[in-house]
Amino acid sequence: MIGKYPVITLCGSTRFKEQFLEAQKRLTLEGNIVISVGLFGHSGDDEVWTEGTKEMLDDMHKRKIDMADAIYVLNVGGYIGESTRSEIEYAKKNGKEVRYLEASVPVIPEETVREIAEMLDCGHICYLNPDTNETVFVLNPGSWPYYEESEVDTENLEHVDSWERRITLNPPESFESFRYMEGFVDELPESESSLRNKLISALSRSHPFARFKAVIDSCPYRQEWFAYKQKCLETYVRDELSVNL
Numbered sequence: 001m002i003g004k005y006p007v008i009t010l011c012g013s014t015r016f017k018e019q020f021l022e023a024q025k026r027l028t029l030e031g032n033i034v035i036s037v038g039l040f041g042h043s044g045d046d047e048v049w050t051e052g053t054k055e056m057l058d059d060m061h062k063r064k065i066d067m068a069d070a071i072y073v074l075n076v077g078g079y080i081g082e083s084t085r086s087e088i089e090y091a092k093k094n095g096k097e098v099r100y101l102e103a104s105v106p107v108i109p110e111e112t113v114r115e116i117a118e119m120l121d122c123g124h125i126c127y128l129n130p131d132t133n134e135t136v137f138v139l140n141p142g143s144w145p146y147y148e149e150s151e152v153d154t155e156n157l158e159h160v161d162s163w164e165r166r167i168t169l170n171p172p173e174s175f176e177s178f179r180y181m182e183g184f185v186d187e188l189p190e191s192e193s194s195l196r197n198k199l200i201s202a203l204s205r206s207h208p209f210a211r212f213k214a215v216i217d218s219c220p221y222r223q224e225w226f227a228y229k230q231k232c233l234e235t236y237v238r239d240e241l242s243v244n245l
Contacts, residue, residue, distance in 0.1 A: 001069055002033055008099075009035040009064045011087045012074030015042035019074045023101065027072065035064045058083060062090055070097035078102060079242050082235050108133060108241055116169060117233035126169040127160045128241075136160050140171060167244045172236055178203070180232040181212050184225055195219055 001007060008027055010020055017040045024034045039057065041048030048054055065071055071091045073084065080088070089110075091098055112133055116126045124137040136156045160166055172180075185199045195215070202211035216225050 005031060005033045006070065007033045007035065007068045009061075009068035009071045010037065010074060011061070011065075011071045011084050011091075012076070012101075013042060013079060013081050013084060014040040014045075014048075016074050016076045017043040019076055019101065023072060023074060035068060037061065058086075061087060065091050065096060066094070068096060070099055073098065073100045075100050075102050080238075081242070082238055085238060113234050113237050113241075114230075116237045117230060120169065120171045120237070121229065121233055123171060125171070127156075128167045128169065129163045130165055130167055131163075134163075167241065169237060169240050172233070174209075176236065178208065180229055181208070183232065184228045187228070188221070192221070195221065 010023055012020065014020075014037060020036055020040070024036050027034045037057075038060075039045035039048050041054070041057075048057060065087060071087065073080065073088060075084075088098055108128070108130075112128075112135060116128070116135060119126055119137045123140050125140045127136045127138070128134070136159060138153050138156055181199070181203060185196055185203070188196050188199075198215050199212060202208060202215050205211055216222055
């Protein structure tokens, strides 16, 4: 608080520029000092995407949270992206009040997000009880050509049917998984031009998933690929939950 005025930092996706401006005006008239974002990367401010700028702005926004008594989350339509979720966790960790534009949605623990991402990667379908955060995993028939439903699967599905609410998360579609591979290639150091060319060649030919795996399994960047894919899958899970919670 500065003088008699509480300080509030706005958080949310910069695609919601209109909502940012509306909230800034309303909260100011209510007697608050409002700290907002400096640029709207998803609403036309392309300078955000120049090298190093996004990272600087993300760090700067954490400092804006440090200056505030509370954050006000613009969760339009319930949407909370990865950066905003990180800001919410940071605010809570530092004792800041967290307020929402729309009614707060259940928060799924990060360890649950990680577990779901890992199991989706192994070819499972996840069922999540949003009231208790309980998860049930069943093999995805589409991932296993010789799949036969087991007694365990039947019992698990009967258990899921007993829940009042559930969210079903399926493994990403193949085109999304293909984008993860492309993204990994793009992030390789310039010094790894030979590996980059091998992976690009693998992705441009028939059976790209198998060819990509063959190259990755025999190169020094195998663990980096697994870490990158896990991060992509966790983002996928968060986005799916933001839509369905």
